[in-house]
Amino acid sequence: MKNEKIEKKYAPEIQPKEIEELRNTIKTSSEKIIAENIERMKKADPNRPQAMKYFDEISNLFGQRQEELSAEKAKGKKIVGYMCLFAPTELILAADAIPVRVNSGWYDTTKIGDRVVPVEVCPVIRSTIGAQMIGLSPFLELSDALISVLTCDGMTKMGEILSDYKPIWEMNIPRVKDAAHSLRFWDDEILNMKKQLEAFTGNKITRKSLKAAIEQSQKATRVFRRLQDLRKGNPIIMGRDAMLVNQSYLWDDKERWTQKATALCDELEKRAERKDWVCPTDTPRVLVTGTPMFWPDSWKVPNLVEEANPKGIIVADELCSGERILNDPVGVDEWTMDDMLNAIGERYLMASTCPCFTSSDGNEDRINWLLNKVKESNVQGVIYYVTRGCMLYAMEYTRIKKALDKINIPMYYLDTEYTREDVGQMKTRVEAFLEMLTARVDI
Amino acid sequence: MALEYIGDILRLTVLGGLGAAGILTVLIWKRNLATKVTYLRFVAQAVAFAALFYVFTLSIPLLYFFIFVFAITIVLGRLYCGWLCPFGFIMDLEIMFRKAFGIRYRSLPERLNKILHKSRYVIAAIFLALPIYLWILNPPQNINFAVAMARLLAGPFRPYTVLIDPMIPAIVPWTTSAVNVAHVNFTYPYVQDVIFWAGKNLGPALALAFIGVTLVGSFFFRRLWCRFCPTGASLAVVNRFKGFRWAPLLHIEKDEEKCTKCGVCKRVCQAQVAEVYEQKGGKIATSMCMLCLRCAEMCPYAEALKLKFGNKTVFKSRNWLEPSTTE
Numbered sequence: 016m017k018n019e020k021i022e023k024k025y026a027p028e029i030q031p032k033e034i035e036e037l038r039n040t041i042k043t044s045s046e047k048i049i050a051e052n053i054e055r056m057k058k059a060d061p062n063r064p065q066a067m068k069y070f071d072e073i074s075n076l077f078g079q080r081q082e083e084l085s086a087e088k089a090k091g092k093k094i095v096g097y098m099c100l101f102a103p104t105e106l107i108l109a110a111d112a113i114p115v116r117v118n119s120g121w122y123d124t125t126k127i128g129d130r131v132v133p134v135e136v137c138p139v140i141r142s143t144i145g146a147q148m149i150g151l152s153p154f155l156e157l158s159d160a161l162i163s164v165l166t167c168d169g170m171t172k173m174g175e176i177l178s179d180y181k182p183i184w185e186m187n188i189p190r191v192k193d194a195a196h197s198l199r200f201w202d203d204e205i206l207n208m209k210k211q212l213e214a215f216t217g218n219k220i221t222r223k224s225l226k227a228a229i230e231q232s233q234k235a236t237r238v239f240r241r242l243q244d245l246r247k248g249n250p251i252i253m254g255r256d257a258m259l260v261n262q263s264y265l266w267d268d269k270e271r272w273t274q275k276a277t278a279l280c281d282e283l284e285k286r287a288e289r290k291d292w293v294c295p296t297d298t299p300r301v302l303v304t305g306t307p308m309f310w311p312d313s314w315k316v317p318n319l320v321e322e323a324n325p326k327g328i329i330v331a332d333e334l335c336s337g338e339r340i341l342n343d344p345v346g347v348d349e350w351t352m353d354d355m356l357n358a359i360g361e362r363y364l365m366a367s368t369c370p371c372f373t374s375s376d377g378n379e380d381r382i383n384w385l386l387n388k389v390k391e392s393n394v395q396g397v398i399y400y401v402t403r404g405c406m407l408y409a410m411e412y413t414r415i416k417k418a419l420d421k422i423n424i425p426m427y428y429l430d431t432e433y434t435r436e437d438v439g440q441m442k443t444r445v446e447a448f449l450e451m452l453t454a455r456v457d458i
Numbered sequence: 459m460a461l462e463y464i465g466d467i468l469r470l471t472v473l474g475g476l477g478a479a480g481i482l483t484v485l486i487w488k489r490n491l492a493t494k495v496t497y498l499r500f501v502a503q504a505v506a507f508a509a510l511f512y513v514f515t516l517s518i519p520l521l522y523f524f525i526f527v528f529a530i531t532i533v534l535g536r537l538y539c540g541w542l543c544p545f546g547f548i549m550d551l552e553i554m555f556r557k558a559f560g561i562r563y564r565s566l567p568e569r570l571n572k573i574l575h576k577s578r579y580v581i582a583a584i585f586l587a588l589p590i591y592l593w594i595l596n597p598p599q600n601i602n603f604a605v606a607m608a609r610l611l612a613g614p615f616r617p618y619t620v621l622i623d624p625m626i627p628a629i630v631p632w633t634t635s636a637v638n639v640a641h642v643n644f645t646y647p648y649v650q651d652v653i654f655w656a657g658k659n660l661g662p663a664l665a666l667a668f669i670g671v672t673l674v675g676s677f678f679f680r681r682l683w684c685r686f687c688p689t690g691a692s693l694a695v696v697n698r699f700k701g702f703r704w705a706p707l708l709h710i711e712k713d714e715e716k717c718t719k720c721g722v723c724k725r726v727c728q729a730q731v732a733e734v735y736e737q738k739g740g741k742i743a744t745s746m747c748m749l750c751l752r753c754a755e756m757c758p759y760a761e762a763l764k765l766k767f768g769n770k771t772v773f774k775s776r777n778w779l780e781p782s783t784t785e
Contacts, residue, residue, distance in 0.1 A: 193719070352562075
């Protein structure tokens with residue numbers, strides 16, 4: 016490892032023995048948690064779709080997918096990790112590399128991350144740093160380079176900290192997206208990323224390969240939208256299952272994911288014909304928004320909502336670990352290289368409803384998109400999930416509360432940490448909110 | 459006489475039938491929702507091209523075309539420009555030609571585009587004022603209607619017809635065309651007027667320059683001429699008055715809540731109309747819009763953009779990733 020010779024700017028010295036120990040303990044407990052989560056999901060819906068079997072397998076982070084990626088890497092394929100959804104995955108695919116999102120959802124690694132950054136920092140960041148320090152996350156370990164997009168404060172600095180371990184490519188994103196010069200700037204970043212990827216992988220991104228990559232991700236978006244449309248009606252699939260399907264796109268093989276998700280949609284459509292709903296149709300319909308929830312440990316809130324008494328069902332989410340992954344297609348007008356690159360740039364910058372953008376009209380895109388979702392999915396209550404230290408989401412809360420008040424949709428601010436200690440207390444809070452929603456339904 | 463009329467009706471019916479057949483073929487065949495409307499438009503343009511060529515062989519005064527185009531523009535917006543205009547068809551063919559070479563279009567800077575947009579009024583005003591000036595210089599002796607009609611086609615009223623020049627197909631059966639090769643007369647919009655004004659010496663040179671600028675220009679810039687074509691100006695003038703808020707009946711409407719401002723509509727617009735992207739919902743009544751529907755076709759959010767006739771929705775944006783199953 017050539018990185019070891021370089022002096023580390025952030026990372027503290029940890030004895031290899033300690034690293035080994037920590038990794039083994041956390042890995043064992045994490046494997047248990049993954050199995051437990053899946054077990055709970057199966058229990059919540061005894062009649063789970065057959066097609067979910069594949070997603071259960073792929074969701075084992077230390078299982079099949081890790082081996083596949085190692086095999087691909089041994090063949091000489093590069094793996095490019097990314098930490099924000101703004102990383103242009105189409106370009107990575109076109110350069111014949113494998114894109115993997117590496118944000119971590121492990122609760123235990125936050126404590127290791129605390130050795131580098133203080134506890135005030137967003138736990139997603141601390142956890143990811145911790146996972147890198149002990150080499151826990153297989154995707155982080157396998158990726159040859161990381162794309163870091165400077166969106167929120169945590170992400171901005173995390174790239175710098177992780178540069179102790181891996182080559183980092185930073186993409187500077189404009190915070191005001193409603194100006195022509197912002198888009199020009201971002202287009203330059205995209206072009207730069209293309210060059211960097213070409214130099215790194217040694218594969219030229221051609222018109223053909225980029226077109227194929229765009230068409231591939233369009234296909235994935237198509238299936239994704241089909242799944243979301245199915246969720247808009249009576250509850251046909253548990254929210255957690257759908258969220259897992261969506262999130263597994265981040266690390267799965269894109270083509271295989273599309274096939275398997277299509278199979279799932281086919282199965283669900285048949286069930287809808289039979290009117291085979293997963294839970295009573297008057298179950299309160301909940302939308303989750305806020306800080307991203309990463310598999311496996313951050314599955315706390317979805318688990319609580321769908322196992323609470325009274326039970327709720329998550330019918331939609333507005334998370335960057337959920338529906339924002341695939342919601343927008345790349346719309347290409349003329350299939351020339353420049354137009355494709357511009358289309359990619361626009362899809363990532365303009366279509367995104369990330370709260371890192373600001374505008375004088377109060378980030379209206381996100382509000383509108385949220386209101387649209389609430390209306391389309393017939394949502395009865397919104398859970399605003401914020402981890403401590405997640406500034407952007409926390410600060411937008413009041414604005415969204417006001418907007419939702421106007422259409423008489425209750426919203427609950429659920430603040431938490433990357434910890435299991437508050438599960439009991441949170442259960443009470445979630446149940447109270449769901450109780451209130453049920454009462455509203457009765458009226 | 460009667461036989462001739464029947465013949466005319468028959469020929470036009472055959473053309474209409476061809477158009478309907480073409481449209482049906484596209485509707486049934488074309489599965490890709492992202493290009494379906496574009497193909498429909500191509501069929502409509504091709505048929506209109508042939509129809510106009512034929513209509514121009516009939517002895518109908520140009521004035522009627524003039525009134526017809528302006529009337530439908532006020533009611534329907536610039537539907538004529540996007541779907542029927544032969545000059546627009548030529549420019550769209552150029553776009554296809556350019557695409558075949560894999561060359562990308564250039565875009566005008568937004569400011570310049572807006573200046574061009576405003577300059578249409580100046581161009582239209584000059585064309586409208588000129589005949590009056592010529593009338594004063596050389597007052598007509600006879601105010602007989604037939605003579606006045608004749609004068610609209612030639613003489614001091616000739617400049618009026620410049621407003622409908624884009625309607626004139628590339629090949630016309632008239633003898634007074636720009637180029638005559640083996641008894642086939644080639645012409646080009648506005649060229650006759652340029653020759654008419656500039657005289658025999660300067661005329662052809664100016665005409666060639668105009669052809670060059672518009673042909674080469676609209677090869678690189680999509681639909682360059684349409685940005686200052688005076689025909690579109692009529693709608694804009696009418697819209698300024700309060701009583702005409704209903705105009706145009708056919709228009710694009712935007713639902714802001716369904717929009718994430720992804721900017722596709724702005725990029726794919728041939729006339730670089732920014733209003734569809736910038737305006738916060740509601741009726742988009744810009745006279746730059748030629749209703750080619752490319753924005754509504756490419757908008758990835760269902761029902762965010764709609765084409766409306768009055769209150770009735772004619773066409774709406776949909777998830778174009780789905781291949782069409784119903785048609």
